[in-house]
Amino acid sequence: MTEFGFIAHIQQLFAGIPDHGFEGIGDDCAVLPVGGGESLVFTADLLVEGVHFLRHAASAREIGRKSLAVNLSDVASMGAQPVATLLSIALPPDAAGTWAEEFMEGYRELSAEYSTALIGGDTTRSAAGITINVTAIGRIRDERIKRRSAARPGDRIFVGGELGASGTGLRDLLAGRLDTPAAAVHRNPQPQVAEGIWLGRHDAVHAMMDISDGLASDILHLLERSGTGAEIDLDRIPVAEGSDLETAACAGEDYKLLFTVAADAAERLAAEFRDRFGSPIYPIGRITDSGGLVWTRNEKPVPLDWHGFRHY
Amino acid sequence: MTEFGFIAHIQQLFAGIPDHGFEGIGDDCAVLPVGGGESLVFTADLLVEGVHFLRHAASAREIGRKSLAVNLSDVASMGAQPVATLLSIALPPDAAGTWAEEFMEGYRELSAEYSTALIGGDTTRSAAGITINVTAIGRIRDERIKRRSAARPGDRIFVGGELGASGTGLRDLLAGRLDTPAAAVHRNPQPQVAEGIWLGRHDAVHAMMDISDGLASDILHLLERSGTGAEIDLDRIPVAEGSDLETAACAGEDYKLLFTVAADAAERLAAEFRDRFGSPIYPIGRITDSGGLVWTRNEKPVPLDWHGFRHY
Numbered sequence: 001m002t003e004f005g006f007i008a009h010i011q012q013l014f015a016g017i018p019d020h021g022f023e024g025i026g027d028d029c030a031v032l033p034v035g036g037g038e039s040l041v042f043t044a045d046l047l048v049e050g051v052h053f054l055r056h057a058a059s060a061r062e063i064g065r066k067s068l069a070v071n072l073s074d075v076a077s078m079g080a081q082p083v084a085t086l087l088s089i090a091l092p093p094d095a096a097g098t099w100a101e102e103f104m105e106g107y108r109e110l111s112a113e114y115s116t117a118l119i120g121g122d123t124t125r126s127a128a129g130i131t132i133n134v135t136a137i138g139r140i141r142d143e144r145i146k147r148r149s150a151a152r153p154g155d156r157i158f159v160g161g162e163l164g165a166s167g168t169g170l171r172d173l174l175a176g177r178l179d180t181p182a183a184a185v186h187r188n189p190q191p192q193v194a195e196g197i198w199l200g201r202h203d204a205v206h207a208m209m210d211i212s213d214g215l216a217s218d219i220l221h222l223l224e225r226s227g228t229g230a231e232i233d234l235d236r237i238p239v240a241e242g243s244d245l246e247t248a249a250c251a252g253e254d255y256k257l258l259f260t261v262a263a264d265a266a267e268r269l270a271a272e273f274r275d276r277f278g279s280p281i282y283p284i285g286r287i288t289d290s291g292g293l294v295w296t297r298n299e300k301p302v303p304l305d306w307h308g309f310r311h312y
Numbered sequence: 313m314t315e316f317g318f319i320a321h322i323q324q325l326f327a328g329i330p331d332h333g334f335e336g337i338g339d340d341c342a343v344l345p346v347g348g349g350e351s352l353v354f355t356a357d358l359l360v361e362g363v364h365f366l367r368h369a370a371s372a373r374e375i376g377r378k379s380l381a382v383n384l385s386d387v388a389s390m391g392a393q394p395v396a397t398l399l400s401i402a403l404p405p406d407a408a409g410t411w412a413e414e415f416m417e418g419y420r421e422l423s424a425e426y427s428t429a430l431i432g433g434d435t436t437r438s439a440a441g442i443t444i445n446v447t448a449i450g451r452i453r454d455e456r457i458k459r460r461s462a463a464r465p466g467d468r469i470f471v472g473g474e475l476g477a478s479g480t481g482l483r484d485l486l487a488g489r490l491d492t493p494a495a496a497v498h499r500n501p502q503p504q505v506a507e508g509i510w511l512g513r514h515d516a517v518h519a520m521m522d523i524s525d526g527l528a529s530d531i532l533h534l535l536e537r538s539g540t541g542a543e544i545d546l547d548r549i550p551v552a553e554g555s556d557l558e559t560a561a562c563a564g565e566d567y568k569l570l571f572t573v574a575a576d577a578a579e580r581l582a583a584e585f586r587d588r589f590g591s592p593i594y595p596i597g598r599i600t601d602s603g604g605l606v607w608t609r610n611e612k613p614v615p616l617d618w619h620g621f622r623h624y
Binding site: 006007009010013014016017018019020022024025029030032034035036040042043044045046048049050051052083084086087088089090100101104105108111112115116117118119120121122123124125126127128129131133135137139 | 318319321322325326328329330331332334336337341342344346347348352354355356357358360361362363364395396398399400401402412413416417420423424427428429430431432433434435436437438439440441443445447449451
């Protein structure tokens with residue numbers, strides 16, 4: 001069973017259990033309205049040695065930062081402000097000393113940068129390999145929550161930054177080229193936290209998510225939940241320097257925001273974003289009534305069998 | 313560094329970061345007041361193959377139940393009602409099929425029993441061994457929260473059930489005796505969820521926690537946070553059938569509640585508990601002004617160098 005098949009199976013299994021007000025599986029975070037016009041959001045990510053990171057190819061400090069970064073990205077992609085995390089870590093004997101301390105130093109650095117409290121978790125020994133789970137909690141005004149399901153036909157589709165550097169960096173790492181600029185990007189993802197919170201405050205922004213498994217894969221979840229299709233212009237996908245178009249469209253772990261904006265507000269929003277953050281957002285296409293995902297070039301469909309990146 | 317040393321180190325590292333209203337590390341759960349007189353509580357536990365369970369010595373369904381049970385125990389030991397969980401699981405190829413499905417069936421059974429929604433998580437492959445993290449969320453009226461820090465001199469100390477069966481069962485399992493009654497208890501912990509919620513509603517109950525690492529170890533945390541000492545009468549520790557006193561006092565994973573009660577209300581509370589649940593609670597000693605933990609027999613101190621169970 002694939003990861004998505006397993007998740008669908010789980011959703012069906014749990015369908016009969018009361019939700020206690022939680023809006024659960026299916027978005028970047030679960031949402032719980034807590035009254036006073038506010039909600040909390042929750043997300044969890046597991047990082048496994050040998051699957052998500054290689055101990056010889058990243059420092060403990062970088063892995064500490066990355067464990068947190070990928071969760072902050074999920075929180076911010078709902079428009080929410082991350083406020084706290086729980087960290088669980090299983091450590092084999094050869095990582096229990098210096099490695100663990102440097103990991104925590106990296107985790108603390110990024111926690112301080114985004115002002116997220118560490119409120120709990122678990123530490124234990126491991127028989128083989130390091131495993132890390134982070135659960136992140138965010139807070140948001142109800143009306144600012146950005147869901148995958150809110151895209152509307154006619155919306156312009158944007159990505160929040162260049163794509164492909166992380167995928168190119170992973171290839172470099174696997175080939176033993178640890179010191180390339182792309183490898184450094186792969187090891188040090190920069191979640192668009194301030195950007196996600198800022199976009200959350202704009203009503204013209206409809207649907208939002210982060211790109212963790214690759215644009216080609218992630219956008220399908222947004223389309224499915226919104227009941228829409230999309231056309232994406234291949235020439236408008238912002239390819240990071242040193243990467244290529246297919247890697248930019250298909251490789252994972254860029255952690256850039258993917259969002260849709262009401263057409264009549266798109267240009268103004270892009271200008272305001274650039275004023276605020278000093279970097280552009282990239283219009284890559286538009287939401288359509290139906291018809292799934294269509295890649296285009298010069299406004300003509302291009303048949304491509306591109307899939308996202310899959311860990312599992 | 314021991315687990316507790318590592319946790320103290322982490323608390324110090326994060327001391328400068330704003331808490332956003334969370335009452336963090338140090339109790340069975342972190343607490344967040346959400347307004348309207350209510351709080352949410354949060355806890356996470358990691359279960360690692362070869363450390364917390366052996367695949368040949370427990371069924372996938374039992375491991376699914378246990379992964380949830382240990383977290384429900386932490387939530388209920390604050391007096392809170394568990395409402396939702398996030399489940400992260402790393403699966404090696406030989407556990408990705410039937411094993412994973414049976415695991416989820418066990419997890420679902422206990423979720424349905426306690427009406428806890430599954431709201432998120434992560435699934436991934438593992439290079440070696442199964443690792444499971446559960447984050448549980450509970451809800452409670454602020455005035456009912458039971459903290460480790462609330463014990464007062466003169467309080468009577470109670471445990472919520474017999475101790476030692478799980479530790480005896482673990483010994484049986486490790487010796488290859490998989491079918492003993494104690495081994496079944498070890499594989500199938502019964503968290504005292506309804507009992508914890510009920511005790512939470514009684515003002516006479518002051519401090520509460522669950523016994524996961526062993527009475528001898530866990531009570532020290534309660535004493536430290538309350539700034540008190542305790543006398544525990546060795547002859548009053550309720551030893552499970554087939555177990556022995558030292559195992560009952562020192563072995564872990566019994567998941568019974570440990571709590572302190574105002575002396576003048578203790579007898580009435582014990583009678584009401586028996587009426588409500590059909591089983592007794594056990595008075596094992598009293599909270600003292602200071603002097604740490606003193607084991608007694610016939611009201612005389614007994615020098616014992618007993619420690620709790622330690623995974624890590």
